[in-house]
Amino acid sequence: MKVIGIDPGIATTGYGLVSTRQDGSLAQIEFGVIQTTPEDTTSERLLHLYQRLKEIVLLHQPQSGAVEKLFFQRNVRTAFSVGQARGVAMLVLAELGLSVYEYTPLEIKQAVVGYGAADKKQVQQMVKVLLNLQEIPQPDDAADALAVAICHIHSIRMKALSDQF
Numbered sequence: 253m254k255v256i257g258i259d260p261g262i263a264t265t266g267y268g269l270v271s272t273r274q275d276g277s278l279a280q281i282e283f284g285v286i287q288t289t290p291e292d293t294t295s296e297r298l299l300h301l302y303q304r305l306k307e308i309v310l311l312h313q314p315q316s317g318a319v320e321k322l323f324f325q326r327n328v329r330t331a332f333s334v335g336q337a338r339g340v341a342m343l344v345l346a347e348l349g350l351s352v353y354e355y356t357p358l359e360i361k362q363a364v365v366g367y368g369a370a371d372k373k374q375v376q377q378m379v380k381v382l383l384n385l386q387e388i389p390q391p392d393d394a395a396d397a398l399a400v401a402i403c404h405i406h407s408i409r410m411k412a413l414s415d416q417f
Contacts, residue, residue, distance in 0.1 A: 256314040257401030262333035266393030270401040283394040305344040317345035318404035363403035
């Protein structure tokens with residue numbers, strides 16, 4: 253199975269593709285960020301995000317996609333722009349026929365680290381370990397997107413186990 257995880261943002265959107273191997277271990281396929289510039293209008297930035305995400309999904313052909321749910325912070329402007337980026341990410345995935353799943357930061361931390369109050373560094377370290385990488389993926393948004401993909405794979409595995417009972 254191949255999954256794309258997305259950590260949405262208007263300025264920087266992280267993406268990470270993870271697959272499962274025959275032995276059940278995880279492998280990173282690709283990760284990175286899509287960046288937009290503040291000089292562009294919001295609609296231009298969202299169009300760029302749409303086009304790049306679509307290219308990535310078409311290139312790698314994942315079976316499903318997972319997007320981090322919006323965590324509302326004090327800055328309403330940031331929350332709105334993240335929400336717009338989330339909408340674009342979900343649109344791309346749905347348009348290309350992928351099943352779309354959403355996970356909160358708490359769910360992601362629990363799935364990757366086993367502890368919902370884990371800090372960013374703990375999550376990044378576990379992404380490195382689970383994917384057998386030499387270094388923590390950079391930038392942070394890409395590591396976060398890989399964590400979203402890992403969370404989804406773990407969630408699928410847990411659901412499959414629970415369906416057996």
